[in-house]
Amino acid sequence: MNKKLRKAVIAGNWKMNKTRPEAKALIGELAPLVKDADCGVVICVPYTNLETALEATKGTNIGVGAENCHWAESGAFTGEISARMLAEMGVQYVVIGHSERRQYFGETDVTVQKRVRAALDAGLTVILCVGELLEQREAGITEEIVGMQTKVALGGVTKEELAKIILAYEPVWAIGTGKTATAAQANEVNHYIRTVVAGLYDQAAADAMTIQYGGSMNAKNAEELLDQEDVDGGLIGGASLKAPDFAAIVKAASR
Ligand code: 13P
Secondary structure (H helix, E strand, O other), X not given: OHHHHOOOEEXXXXXXXXXXXXXXXXXXHHHXXXXXXXXXXXXXXXXXXXXXXXHXXXXXXXXEEEOOOEOOOOOOOOOOOEHHHHHHHOOOEEEEOOHHHHHHOOOOHHHHHHHHHHHHHOOOEEEEEEOOXXXXXXXXXXXXXXXXXXXXXXXXXXXXHHHHEEEEEOOHHHOOOOOOOOHHHHHHHHHHHHHHHHHHOOHHHHHHOOEEEEOOOOOOOHHHHHOOOOXXXXXXXXXXXXXXXXXXXXXXXXX
């Protein structure tokens, strides 16, 4: 019932893929396929593709995001990009706390919180990722893990600022593995995350929160996942690199 109150958002996370000409070609193919979408459509691309993506999506319904940002406004942080630099370019979204950043680049709940703060201060909309490892699921602590990740990341975020937050539940064992969470598993954890948001703020805030699922979502399984009451869209890796596949997921979310 509350699902209708929320906006579904399908976001692509290109990860470390596509040169500029490849990015331009993919967006050129994608734009006409998603132009009638009845959901939010976003592509999060490597920093080197942001300018190309902003140019290629002009006049379309596709929003553009980065895949990370630093928490400082500027300074001696070699190799980093600030939220302000992104906002100044016209970037609207940023993925924060992706499990690949947590696994390979030392991201912690605390640095996620700092990045969320910086992104909100710069006016960006955050796609905030949480999710458990396989060992954690097997140990029966999925709720503890995603609950803590959500609580720490939202530390200091006001109720008004929640309008600029999209949550994404991405079980780490389902990312890039072809092993999707079942629709019931995705819905169960998404629902739990919503109760955490209700506990931190209130039920109205939780009901309004877009909570995506991510992890091997594709053209075939999207419909079943997106039909779940607490699944409000998807964060798509591999399938976002092929225009027809990504468009099929957007279509499934638009029904
Ligand atoms: P896959 O869709 O490739 O499993 O990746 C999911 C993901 O990590 C999106 O952020």
